[in-house]
Amino acid sequence: MSRTKAASDPRRERQVREAEELLFTGPQKLGVAKGLFLGRFVADLVMPYPQIPAQQAAAVQRSIAELRRFLDEQLDPAAIDRQADIPRNVIEGLAQLGVLGMTAPVEFGGRGFSQLGYCRVMEEIGARCASTSVFINCHHSIGMRALLLFGTPEQQRRWLPPLARGEQLAGFALTEEEAGSDAANVQTQAQPSPDGSHYVLNGEKRYITNVAIAQVLTVMARTPVPDKNESAVTAFLVTPDMPGFVVLEPRMEKLGLRGTATARLAFRDMPVPKENILGPLGKGLKVALTVLDFGRATFGACTTGAAKTCLRLAVKHANTRRQFGRALGEFELIKSKIARMAAHIYAMEAMTAVTASLIDRGLEDYMLETAMLKVFTTEALWEIVNDAFQIHGGAAYFTDRPLERMLRDARINQIAEGANEVLMSFIALVGARAPGQQFQELQEALRHPWGEWRKMWLVGLERAGAAVRAPEVPVSSAPLLGDARRLGRLIRRFNLEVDRALIQHREEILERQYVQERLARAAMELFACACVLSRYDAELQASHAKPDANEMVHGAASLFLRSSFRRVEEALSALRDNDDEAVTAAADRVLRNGGVCR
Ligand SMILES: Cc1cc2nc3c(=O)[nH]c(=O)nc-3n(C[C@H](O)[C@H](O)[C@H](O)COP(=O)(O)OP(=O)(O)OC[C@H]3O[C@@H](n4cnc5c(N)ncnc54)[C@H](O)[C@@H]3O)c2cc1C
Numbered sequence: 001m002s003r004t005k006a007a008s009d010p011r012r013e014r015q016v017r018e019a020e021e022l023l024f025t026g027p028q029k030l031g032v033a034k035g036l037f038l039g040r041f042v043a044d045l046v047m048p049y050p051q052i053p054a055q056q057a058a059a060v061q062r063s064i065a066e067l068r069r070f071l072d073e074q075l076d077p078a079a080i081d082r083q084a085d086i087p088r089n090v091i092e093g094l095a096q097l098g099v100l101g102m103t104a105p106v107e108f109g110g111r112g113f114s115q116l117g118y119c120r121v122m123e124e125i126g127a128r129c130a131s132t133s134v135f136i137n138c139h140h141s142i143g144m145r146a147l148l149l150f151g152t153p154e155q156q157r158r159w160l161p162p163l164a165r166g167e168q169l170a171g172f173a174l175t176e177e178e179a180g181s182d183a184a185n186v187q188t189q190a191q192p193s194p195d196g197s198h199y200v201l202n203g204e205k206r207y208i209t210n211v212a213i214a215q216v217l218t219v220m221a222r223t224p225v226p227d228k229n230e231s232a233v234t235a236f237l238v239t240p241d242m243p244g245f246v247v248l249e250p251r252m253e254k255l256g257l258r259g260t261a262t263a264r265l266a267f268r269d270m271p272v273p274k275e276n277i278l279g280p281l282g283k284g285l286k287v288a289l290t291v292l293d294f295g296r297a298t299f300g301a302c303t304t305g306a307a308k309t310c311l312r313l314a315v316k317h318a319n320t321r322r323q324f325g326r327a328l329g330e331f332e333l334i335k336s337k338i339a340r341m342a343a344h345i346y347a348m349e350a351m352t353a354v355t356a357s358l359i360d361r362g363l364e365d366y367m368l369e370t371a372m373l374k375v376f377t378t379e380a381l382w383e384i385v386n387d388a389f390q391i392h393g394g395a396a397y398f399t400d401r402p403l404e405r406m407l408r409d410a411r412i413n414q415i416a417e418g419a420n421e422v423l424m425s426f427i428a429l430v431g432a433r434a435p436g437q438q439f440q441e442l443q444e445a446l447r448h449p450w451g452e453w454r455k456m457w458l459v460g461l462e463r464a465g466a467a468v469r470a471p472e473v474p475v476s477s478a479p480l481l482g483d484a485r486r487l488g489r490l491i492r493r494f495n496l497e498v499d500r501a502l503i504q505h506r507e508e509i510l511e512r513q514y515v516q517e518r519l520a521r522a523a524m525e526l527f528a529c530a531c532v533l534s535r536y537d538a539e540l541q542a543s544h545a546k547p548d549a550n551e552m553v554h555g556a557a558s559l560f561l562r563s564s565f566r567r568v569e570e571a572l573s574a575l576r577d578n579d580d581e582a583v584t585a586a587a588d589r590v591l592r593n594g595g596v597c598r
Contacts, residue, residue, distance in 0.1 A: 031358070033368035036526050037431040038438075039495030041471040041488065046530045049350075049538035050357030052117050060117040067097055067124055077129035080259035081405050084251065086135055091213075094132075095166025099125075100140055104148060104164035108156060115356040119301035123352075126302030127309045130409035131259025133302040138209040138260070139163075142295040142417075143170025146218045146235055146287050149294070150279035159216060159237065171210035173219045173238075173265070174288050176203065181422045184285055186233050188267065190221035198274055199223065199236065201267040204248070211263035212250035215239060218291070219267075220284050232282035236272050244270030256408030289367075292417050296370040297359060300352030303381040303413060306406060307348060310381075310388035311341045313403065317392050328391060337387040343560035344380040350531035351376060368430055371423045372524045378413035378420065385410045421513075428516035431523055432509065435495070436502050475533060477540040483561050487529050490568050494522050497572050514580045522571040525564045532560050 035042040052060050070093050080086055094100055102118045104110025113121075126133040144163045147156060162168040179185040188203025201221050211217065216239060223234040238245065248264040279287040318329035318338060328334045355373045358366040385407050389396040396403040414420045470488035475481065498519060505512050536557040590597060 029363065029365075031363065031365055031368060032354075032530065033372060033427070033431060033523060033527055034365075034434055036491055036494060036523050037498050038434050039471065039492055041473050041491055041530070043472070043474050045358060045361070045363075046354055047474060047534045047537070049534040050116055050353050050360075052120070053114060056114060056117055059111075060113065060120055063098065063102075063111070063113075063117075063121060064124055067099065067121060070094075070097060071125070071128055075129055075132065077131070077259075077402065078399075078405065080129060080131050082258075084258040085261075086132055086259045090132065091135075091166070091169075094136065099136060100166030100169075101144075101164030102140065104140075104144070104160060108160040108164045109162075110160075110164040115297060115359040116353060119298060119352055119356045122298050122301040123305035123308075123349075126305030128305070129259070130302070130306060130406070131257050133305070134257050135210065135260050137295060137298050137302070138172065139166075139170045139214070141298045142172040142291050143210060143214065143216070143218065145291045145294050146172070146278050147237070149290060150235070150287050155237070155275075155278070163216060168215035169210055169213050171208055171214040171217045172291060173205045173208045173211070173217050174292075175207045176205055181419050183288060184233065186220050186222055186284075188219070188221040189231075190223045190234060190236065190272070192224070192274075193271070196274065198271045199277075201236070201238075201244070201270040201272055204264065204266045206264045207252070208263050208265060209260050211240075211247060211265055212261040218278060218287075220288050221267075223281060225282055233284035233288070234281050235278040235284040235287040237276040237278055238267075238270075238272060242270050242272065244268040256405070256411060258408075293367045293370050294359070295417055296374040297352075297355055297366075299413065299417070300348060300355060300373040300377045303377040303410075304345065304348040304352055306410065307341070307345045307377075307381050307384045310384045310403070310406065311338070311345060313401075314338060314341065314388040314391045317395075321393075334391055337391060339556070339559055340563075341384045341387055342556040343563065344384060346535070346556040347528045347532050347560045347564070348377045348380055350535040351528055354531040354534065368427055368523075369527065371418070371427050372520075372527050374418065375420045375423050375427070375520075376524050376528060378410075381410050381413060424520040425513060425516045427520040427523060429510065432498055432502060432519065435498055439499075439502060473530070473533065475537045477537050479540065480533060480537055483529075483533060486565055487526070487533060490529075490565060491526060493572060494519075494526060494568065497522070497575055501575065514578065514583070515575065518571045518575050522568045525568045525571070529561055529564050529568075532557055532564070536561075 030042055032042050032045045074090055074093055098111040101110035102113045106112040147159055163170050178187050190199040190201050192199055219236045219238045220233050222231040224231050244267055246266040248266055250263050251261045318334050319327055321328050351373050355369045389403050470492040473484040473488045475484045501515050
């Protein structure tokens with residue numbers, strides 16, 4: 001594609017326009033991830049390591065203890081998988097424990113927990129049964145989230161209490177045949193009635209979780225833009241008792257998450273009162289993406305729980321299974337897997353906590369961090385399940401063990417709520433926007449050097465400052481000073497590479513996914529290292545009173561930092577030393593040949 005083709009492609013232009021409108025609504029505090037792209041370390045959002053607020057800590061502990069008792073007695077993940085259903089008593093029990101409205105305000109019947117507290121609870125459930133954790137997330141993290149974030153006070157009073165108490169269940173319906181990763185391409189139509197009292201919905205949705213059991217759905221549909229020959233997506237509150245609501249297939253047969261009810265549904269001339277519009281008319285895409293953004297935060301918790309179960313099973317097997325006269329754990333190729341699992345789990349937990357705390361601080365913009373958390377933790381879990389599987393050998397393949405179910409359940413994580421490839425592009429492009437803007441400003445200023453000298457001076461100083469100075473990463477523990485300095489130097493190098501990529505590719509960077517992936521991977525690892533350092537530092541500080549208390553986790557933390565620093569360097573080096581042209585040529589050839597390898 002030529003330099004200008006990306007910019008002049010009308011569809012691409014529309015996508016960029018929509019993204020700008022969605023993402024960049026106004027000045028916001030600089031976030032951790034965006035800071036990395038500018039060569040800065042926004043320390044106060046990562047350090048000190050977040051803790052559950054003191055006034056809530058006891059309640060969260062109590063909830064987790066109650067939940068464990070309930071799950072031990074009532075939850076049978078193997079039966080849920082076999083019967084492809086979550087029993088009613090489990091759903092009711094979770095509702096009674098407050099899990100189905102955990103972060104909803106107390107005034108609406110919720111528990112008013114922080115996101116950090118909720119994540120601890122979800123880690124517990126994710127450790128046992130992915131079907132159950134996904135069912136809860138679809139109800140709580142995305143199903144009723146639009147109401148919590150965008151509902152009017154009247155809508156919230158009317159709809160939220162039964163949902164927060166778990167007496168009713170919720171779902172979130174965005175995906176359609178034409179609108180998968182391309183979420184903006186929703187085709188379901190919502191036409192206003194002549195008297196303006198309601199909208200008439202027509203269209204089909206697929207892959208929608210909870211439809212068969214939910215009483216309230218947030219549905220995305222296209223409404224006409226007044227006085228323009230255009231349409232835009234709007235969010236509607238829909239109930240299954242509306243005439244024209246048709247469930248085409250309540251439980252699509254599927255590989256994993258078999259306990260969840262994933263549906264195909266249709267709206268046939270379905271009237272929806274105008275009072276059911278959620279958020280501003282025509283701003284449904286923003287509603288949808290904000291909701292999904294929020295939902296991604298809990299991916300970290302659930303995948304961490306599942307990963308911990310894998311490690312526990314792998315360690316037990318490695319210590320007990322003997323071959324060649326030795327326990328498997330004595331072989332280096334098994335040790336390397338165990339160590340890698342432990343290192344990643346340490347990072348997954350730390351990233352989840354820091355990301356949850358960004359939401360708890362009331363920041364408006366945490367979309368890059370939740371996208372990084374989602375990609376990092378879902379990739380890590382996939383590797384971890386695979387490693388645990390390998391350590392178990394043939395035994396993992398049989399249905400009397402949980403690993404084959406966990407493997408099936410884990411696969412969807414890299415696809416749902418934003419395919420990882422799409423999120424990777426998003427991380428790189430949104431992250432690189434701030435330095436890109438500074439370059440533009442500098443270029444503009446250079447055209448009018450006398451009129452704009454002050455701006456030119458300030459922007460130039462900022463760019464030059466980031467180029468020569470590594471940011472400070474403040475840690476309190478002396479043993480971590482070396483790692484902190486190395487992280488600072490890598491952030492500086494990362495920023496230089498971002499600048500270089502922007503200068504080299506200019507607007508064509510929108511099409512350069514090989515470059516985007518490398519920048520996104522480096523940024524993700526840097527974010528992970530920052531979270532790990534924060535946690536490690538906090539644990540070292542706390543363990544002064546009782547030395548060696550954290551010996552095991554510190555082995556994992558150190559290993560993570562070393563290996564993650566190396567991955568950052570590899571990703572950045574590959575910006576110059578790569579096989580990109582050969583990859584494109586080989587792929588194009590195979591794509592043209594219909595899959596024949598020549
Ligand atoms: C079990 C399950 C439950 C679900 N629950 C819900 C739900 O409750 N509500 C809801 O609205 N949706 C739900 N979904 C839908 C889910 O979010 C979509 O499957 C997901 O967004 C991907 O869309 P798609 O399947 O159409 O894949 P496609 O968009 O066709 O993408 C296929 C693949 O192409 C690649 N790809 C796509 N675009 C790009 C790009 N720009 N660059 C590079 N690669 C790209 C990715 O690898 C992607 O995996 C669910 C799906 C499943 C399987």
